[in-house]
Amino acid sequence: MTDESRPFLDHLDELRRRLGIVFLAVAIFFFVGYYYVDSIIHYLSRPAGTFIFMKPTEAFFIRLKIALIVGVLLSIPVVIYQVWRFVAVALTPSEKKTVLWMMPFSYLLFCAGAAIAWFIVLPTAVRFLLGFSTQDLRPMLSIEAYVEFAAWFTAAFGLAFQLPIIVFFLVKIGVATPQSLCRYRRHVILGLAIVAAVLTPGPDLFSQLALLVPTYLLYEISILMARFTVKQAAQ
Numbered sequence: 001m002t003d004e005s006r007p008f009l010d011h012l013d014e015l016r017r018r019l020g021i022v023f024l025a026v027a028i029f030f031f032v033g034y035y036y037v038d039s040i041i042h043y044l045s046r047p048a049g050t051f052i053f054m055k056p057t058e059a060f061f062i063r064l065k066i067a068l069i070v071g072v073l074l075s076i077p078v079v080i081y082q083v084w085r086f087v088a089v090a091l092t093p094s095e096k097k098t099v100l101w102m103m104p105f106s107y108l109l110f111c112a113g114a115a116i117a118w119f120i121v122l123p124t125a126v127r128f129l130l131g132f133s134t135q136d137l138r139p140m141l142s143i144e145a146y147v148e149f150a151a152w153f154t155a156a157f158g159l160a161f162q163l164p165i166i167v168f169f170l171v172k173i174g175v176a177t178p179q180s181l182c183r184y185r186r187h188v189i190l191g192l193a194i195v196a197a198v199l200t201p202g203p204d205l206f207s208q209l210a211l212l213v214p215t216y217l218l219y220e221i222s223i224l225m226a227r228f229t230v231k232q233a234a235q
Helices: 005-035 039-047 058-090 093-130 144-161 163-172 176-185 183-198 205-234
Strands: none
Touching: 005 039, 005 058, 039 058, 039 093, 039 144, 058 093, 058 144, 058 205, 093 144, 093 163, 093 205, 144 205, 163 176, 163 205, 176 183, 176 205, 183 205
16 A cells, blocks of 8 residues: 555545444434424424325334434534534635634524424414315325425525525625625525525415515625625725
8 A cells, every 4th residue: 555545545534434423423313303203293283284194104104204304404513513523634724714613603594594494484384375275175284295395395494594604605705795795686686586486395475485585684694794704804
């Protein structure tokens, strides 16, 4: 074995070890999620009513799916830490400082978006959508379809709340400035409306507005952050 290949193998071993820790964390939190599956299903049923399942195996596999989703979400801090430990050695002190606050801030933004969707918007949106039922049109919601709807809806909000991170990165590398962010505000609103229409699983206007309004407010906050970043760089 040559000396040149040794660092690569060391990095490969390090990556394997970090991935092992991540998989272990997901497995542990999977069992935590499985313990609370019934409580999660009960919470989901509050605005929707009783669920049905269409296949004999659906009720069993949906429990595993919910537990896996919970396991992955709860493992995100572990993933962030392991990624940081793996890439930190290759970063400059300035890059370390930026990444060190950006990764936790990104996670907090995702949690904030997901929490707003899960506890506020999702129940309201479901009640709104089910309000279109009539005497001749009654909802019969499959647990699998509903869990997928709820998971995608929640993830869409979490991803949309990454907007300040994206704007900060664009300003940091010089692609955008506070002035350009203000100048193209109308274009951004149109783009956010399109993104909201794509990310929200329901075709109703309420769900799209529920995502559009918070992301637009985050965009305005991003402009303030951009001005602060530029001012700090100038000093």
